[in-house]
Amino acid sequence: MGCCGVAHAGASLEVCFNYGCASAVPVILDDDRLATAGEVLHGASDAVTERTAIARAVGMLHRLAGEQTPIVADRAGNFLDNGVDGRMDCIDHSTNTTRFLELMAARGWLRFHRVLPPARRALLIFQHFSAAIEELDVPLAEAPVSPPVAIPDYVATMLALCDCSEVLAEIAPAEHAQTLLRQAEPGARFVVDSWFVDHGEPAVVLPLAEWLNGEGPNVQ
Template identity: 25%
Template sequence: MRRSLKGFGDLCAAALVLAVCGWSPDAQAASGPASKAISVCHGYGCSFRSKLVLGPGDYSRIQAIMRAGARSPAAERAALKRAVQYFEERSAQVIGVRDNPKAAFGAARIKGQMDCIDESSNTTAFLHYLAGRGFLKFHKVGSKVSRGFFLDGRYPHWTAIVIDPRGVRWVVDSWYAPTGGAPDIFPYEEWKVRGVLQSGALD
């Protein structure tokens, strides 16, 4: 069930403050062939962190998912959607709570619920995991980006980024889907001009 955005200002308003202050959660550097611990943010603004260890079994499953994307950049982005879904399911197992789509007024500092800062931080950490193990053949991980700053009539919103061989930036935005839902993956140039209610590729 999609949750109301009423009062959304106190949810991602923190994103504006953090952006102005130059704060951006560091992505986890990936190293080693199999096991990796990732700190999963939740509770809005990374108020809580839960340790997720992706072990050899996870490695094999993610490797199989990403192999399906070995033909082209477009195929890799399709595989990336499925890999992010797997990562989110594993994150929910560790946290013990499933996140709802978008963000809800009054859910700040509730374990398991995620705002755009949590989502973009977690997705970026997972993208570095993929890159560090050679699973990204056609893309590299970019820095997180944001859109909106209240004065332009839009709430601040953050997303993870991958960059294709042509230098085109693609958003990997998990905020619009519940835990385990497919993230939005489409060009940043389309994403950056949208309002908070708009998700998905134009086609």
């Protein structure tokens, strides 16, 4: 039983490593072990604290996956573990961390963010990838849910007889509200970069704009 009250029979996903996802191993994360990460996320009270919780949970899930794969040997950057089986470059990290984030989202553990495709930055001749998230303007738990629209009995007949905009106005407000919600401006975006840290440590979370400008720990 997870922290959110929904039962799951564990989680199965693929973890890749050895640079560029050259190797991949399926792992199964059982519910009892996953529950600890879920509790960390469940304790977040807003977007800021959820990002801190996400960083911790990503490290925890990497440690769980390291019990079944050689990624336990991974170290920050690319040079400290060069040639070691289980090493991960930014492609491996961005792929695996995105999968971990999608697992969190699927279980309802992310209330203030949604998962984005991996981000890419290019500085001179170097490229770097990272998992990414977007802050929600309205937390999922608080997002307005439109009630079922009750369509008056006479509407079908009136629509058959005329093209009356005032008739449609009686059933449009709820749909219009949902359209406005879908068209909302995107929220602040962040990277969740586990390449910067040793295996199992909390990932580094940075505003996407800062990361694109080269911000982050000085590792190679």
